[in-house]
Amino acid sequence: MEYTLRVGGEAGQGLQTIGGALAQVFSKIGFHVFTHQDYMSRVRGGHNFYQIRFSEKEISASRDMVDILLALDLDTIEIHRKSVRDDGFILYDSEITKKKFEEPEFIDIPFKKIALDVGKKSVMANTVATGAALGILDLGLETFRNVLRKAFEKKGDEVIQGNIACAEAGYNYARKNCPRCEAPEIREPENRRLMLIDGVNAIGMGALMSGCKFYSGYPMTPSTGILNYMASRAEEYNLVVEQVEDEISAINMAIGASFAGVRAMTGTSGGGFALMVEGLSLAGMTETPIVIAEMQRPGPATGLPTRTEQADLLFVLYAAHGEFPRVIFEPGDPKQAFYLTNRAFELAEKYQIPVFIQSDQYLGDTEWTYEKFGLENIIYNDYRLREKDLEGVEVYKRFKYSSTGISLLAVPGEAGKHLVVADSDEHDEEGHIIEDSETRIKMVQKRMLKKLPLIKKEIEPPLLYGDSSPKIVLVGRGSTYGVIKEVVDTISKDHKVAMMHFSQVYPLPERDKFDYIELLENADLTICIENTATGQFAKLMRAETGFEFSHQILRYDGRPFTIENLKEELHAYI
Amino acid sequence: MPTSEDYKGQVPAWCPGCGNFNILSTVEEALVELGIEPREVLMVSGIGQSGKLPHYTKCHTFNGLHGRTLPVATAAKLANHSLHVIAVAGDGDCYGEGGNHFLHAIRRNPNITLLVHDNQIYGLTKGQASPTTAQGTHTKIQPYGVLEEPLNPLALAISQDCSFVARGFAGDPGYLKELMKAAISHKGFSLLDILQPCVTFNKINTFRWYRDRVYKLEEEYDPYNRLKAFERSLEWGDKIPNGIFYKNERETLEEGIPTIQEKPLVRQKFSIEDVKHEIDKFY
Numbered sequence: 001m002e003y004t005l006r007v008g009g010e011a012g013q014g015l016q017t018i019g020g021a022l023a024q025v026f027s028k029i030g031f032h033v034f035t036h037q038d039y040m041s042r043v044r045g046g047h048n049f050y051q052i053r054f055s056e057k058e059i060s061a062s063r064d065m066v067d068i069l070l071a072l073d074l075d076t077i078e079i080h081r082k083s084v085r086d087d088g089f090i091l092y093d094s095e096i097t098k099k100k101f102e103e104p105e106f107i108d109i110p111f112k113k114i115a116l117d118v119g120k121k122s123v124m125a126n127t128v129a130t131g132a133a134l135g136i137l138d139l140g141l142e143t144f145r146n147v148l149r150k151a152f153e154k155k156g157d158e159v160i161q162g163n164i165a166c167a168e169a170g171y172n173y174a175r176k177n178c179p180r181c182e183a184p185e186i187r188e189p190e191n192r193r194l195m196l197i198d199g200v201n202a203i204g205m206g207a208l209m210s211g212c213k214f215y216s217g218y219p220m221t222p223s224t225g226i227l228n229y230m231a232s233r234a235e236e237y238n239l240v241v242e243q244v245e246d247e248i249s250a251i252n253m254a255i256g257a258s259f260a261g262v263r264a265m266t267g268t269s270g271g272g273f274a275l276m277v278e279g280l281s282l283a284g285m286t287e288t289p290i291v292i293a294e295m296q297r298p299g300p301a302t303g304l305p306t307r308t309e310q311a312d313l314l315f316v317l318y319a320a321h322g323e324f325p326r327v328i329f330e331p332g333d334p335k336q337a338f339y340l341t342n343r344a345f346e347l348a349e350k351y352q353i354p355v356f357i358q359s360d361q362y363l364g365d366t367e368w369t370y371e372k373f374g375l376e377n378i379i380y381n382d383y384r385l386r387e388k389d390l391e392g393v394e395v396y397k398r399f400k401y402s403s404t405g406i407s408l409l410a411v412p413g414e415a416g417k418h419l420v421v422a423d424s425d426e427h428d429e430e431g432h433i434i435e436d437s438e439t440r441i442k443m444v445q446k447r448m449l450k451k452l453p454l455i456k457k458e459i460e461p462p463l464l465y466g467d468s469s470p471k472i473v474l475v476g477r478g479s480t481y482g483v484i485k486e487v488v489d490t491i492s493k494d495h496k497v498a499m500m501h502f503s504q505v506y507p508l509p510e511r512d513k514f515d516y517i518e519l520l521e522n523a524d525l526t527i528c529i530e531n532t533a534t535g536q537f538a539k540l541m542r543a544e545t546g547f548e549f550s551h552q553i554l555r556y557d558g559r560p561f562t563i564e565n566l567k568e569e570l571h572a573y574i
Numbered sequence: 575m576p577t578s579e580d581y582k583g584q585v586p587a588w589c590p591g592c593g594n595f596n597i598l599s600t601v602e603e604a605l606v607e608l609g610i611e612p613r614e615v616l617m618v619s620g621i622g623q624s625g626k627l628p629h630y631t632k633c634h635t636f637n638g639l640h641g642r643t644l645p646v647a648t649a650a651k652l653a654n655h656s657l658h659v660i661a662v663a664g665d666g667d668c669y670g671e672g673g674n675h676f677l678h679a680i681r682r683n684p685n686i687t688l689l690v691h692d693n694q695i696y697g698l699t700k701g702q703a704s705p706t707t708a709q710g711t712h713t714k715i716q717p718y719g720v721l722e723e724p725l726n727p728l729a730l731a732i733s734q735d736c737s738f739v740a741r742g743f744a745g746d747p748g749y750l751k752e753l754m755k756a757a758i759s760h761k762g763f764s765l766l767d768i769l770q771p772c773v774t775f776n777k778i779n780t781f782r783w784y785r786d787r788v789y790k791l792e793e794e795y796d797p798y799n800r801l802k803a804f805e806r807s808l809e810w811g812d813k814i815p816n817g818i819f820y821k822n823e824r825e826t827l828e829e830g831i832p833t834i835q836e837k838p839l840v841r842q843k844f845s846i847e848d849v850k851h852e853i854d855k856f857y
Binding site for chain 1: 584612613614616618621626628629632633634635636637638639642645646647648649650651652653654656657674675677678831832833834839840841842844845846848849850852853856857
């Protein structure tokens with residue numbers, strides 16, 4: 001059993017409220033849920049949609065075809081009518097669309113009139129619509145009532161009761177006026193509950209649970225969600241969150257806070273990261289740990305501000321002048337985003353380097369369901385040294401040479417008599433400016449050449465999913481994880497096929513734990529799937545390992561791959 | 575109590591006769607006289623001859639990028655507001671490359687001190703015009719003379735209600751020290767613009783040129799009068815006033831953040847136990 005429901009309308013009509021509520025209802029009932037959003041770069045008007053797919057089994061991607069279309073305006077009907085399955089439904093309010101449809105899939109529900117009659121407020125039309133969708137599905141209203149109680153907790157009993165009454169009226173209206181809904185095939189899963197989380201919140205929560213205490217950022221879609229999350233948790237967990245004048249300030253602030261002794265992070269999208277590049281180099285030179293979330297959207301320049309792409313990989317990889325180590329993680333789903341953000345902090349602090357969580361609008365905004373994340377694997381090692389830790393140290397040198405390249409990281413002002421000196425110029429062990437070649441060579445070796453092999457050893461191999469000795473390998477990184485996984489599931493009956501997914505993309509993993517290159521070499525068909533026009537990961541693989549994929553499937557229209565669309569693309573090769 | 579010896583750092587690599595020497599000794603004396611230990615001070619600087627100053631003294635130091643002094647200094651203060659944070663910048667550094675940060679640091683009002691070595695020229699890059707160079711000045715890059723109006727840092731800061739605005743002269747270290755002590759002691763963002771002749775590249779604004787012009791604001795001058803302060807900040811030419819132009823008692827950035835009132839962020843212990851119930855919000 002699985003259903004797909006799409007809510008469409010203009011920005012400002014409350015799509016997120018309806019979609020978000022439905023997603024919560026389904027996950028609390030115990031269904032697996034996958035949602036994705038498609039919205040335009042405008043505050044009001046235009047056409048947006050919020051899509052929810054739910055199922056009894058695990059799901060990880062979006063579909064093109066829908067079972068229920070909830071249309072809040074006429075545009076939605078015109079744009080999405082062809083995506084509705086033959087046995088599907090279109091819910092609409094002919095008073096809003098000013099047009100009546102007689103075809104059997106249409107169910108005309110007076111959202112607005114019911115809201116005014118029952119709730120006395122037209123704004124409750126959204127609750128009527130949500131109730132109606134649940135009515136079509138015959139899922140009962142108990143969970144939705146609880147969601148409404150929680151959502152309107154602060155607005156008081158009257159608002160809660162009004163909304164519940166509207167939900168019931170919408171539900172009952174839909175049940176009465178849906179002759180084809182006589183025998184609903186949906187059965188509620190057994191008593192279980194799942195957590196529902198999207199990519200940006202997962203990154204934010206990962207940072208919070210890694211001891212991040214300082215977050216600076218400039219609002220930029222699609223990274224703003226992380227800034228919102230951190231700000232909303234600041235008071236409860238004693239964080240300092242600063243909205244800054246520009247991204248140059250954002251990264252310099254993160255570096256300043258980290259130098260002063262707290263775990264710090266910043267986040268942005270490609271255009272903002274372009275401004276951060278100078279600061280990235282500063283983190284590299286001063287060996288200041290920072291975590292940077294780079295949430296991609298299509299460029300160049302302002303590009304498609306609210307849409308998705310993976311085309312900043314090589315930019316982030318090569319950004320900044322000079323040579324210093326960095327790590328780039330590209331989580332495939334919110335769960336990976338959560339744990340990889342934690343790992344990003346661990347590596348940043350341990351090696352005193354910048355670490356990236358690189359994701360994109362698609363993963364940032366999609367919600368997934370899971371069994372509750374376990375926290376036993378969360379790593380927290382405090383590498384910062386304070387007075388007691390430095391008791392045996394007579395002369396503290398911030399950049400002291402060592403066999404690992406790692407020097408002691410003391411907290412200024414908390415390190416007793418010791419002083420902490422850092423410099424963006426080349427410097428000696430104490431942190432003071434130098435220009436001699438001997439010290440320069442030693443510092444480059446310390447910062448770069450000694451640390452890099454150790455960092456490389458920490459990188460986990462790619463995930464292999466499907467056949468263990470496949471003839472066809474679909475290779476992806478980051479947010480294409482879910483869709484490739486489902487496509488592998490659907491074609492594995494007829495083919496020896498597997499997905500190879502990289503979530504730790506730089507440095508590329510060594511081949512000792514899993515010789516992924518050998519596996520690729522033994523396959524007949526290796527297809528690299530990316531949301532870029534030029535196949536950036538394929539280039540990286542070729543540059544780093546010499547391996548060349550036999551084919552590439554590239555999508556660069558600003559939209560994510562869907563199951564149908566990826567399968568269709570694969571037809572050319574399989 | 576700290577002594578001058580405690581603050582003795584590396585040997586400066588400035589030109590002989592540079593105004594920076596006086597700024598260096600003045601800042602050290604001011605800190606000693608205020609009874610502040612080197613371990614309680616964080617100096618953050620940018621790039622230029624001014625940027626090297628923290629290396630020539632002894633304290634916690636972050637010598638960052640050109641123009642980016644204030645974001646680093648502000649965040650360091652937020653992370654550990656028990657430190658005395660002194661931002662050291664040059665005129666090109668602070669008013670040119672870092673102009674945006676300057677505006678927003680004034681708005682934020684962190685309790686830090688900004689010392690600007692204002693020599694009206696780019697010294698380290700060998701003599702180009704800076705934002706404070708006089709109109710008409712000829713350089714290699716400005717063969718027709720500087721076309722732009724010079725930036726007036728004091729008037730700009732006062733117009734934005736900066737918490738503390740003062741100007742000193744490197745040729746009068748005694749008075750400069752007074753101003754510096756007042757700036758460091760002031761609660762809020764304090765700007766001290768220091769006229770610091772560049773003996774190598776600025777042939778106009780020399781020590782002599784300033785000595786003939788600078789004077790101290792009158793004893794009865796009221797630094798809390800913003801309009802008057804603005805008026806006085808526009809005086810420039812034959813007579814150039816020095817002193818504390820403007821002061822106010824605005825709430826500082828740190829005071830406005832509830833999460834660091836009990837203790838500095840850097841002293842707050844973290845344990846996964848304290849945050850683990852966060853997961854329930856998504857369940």
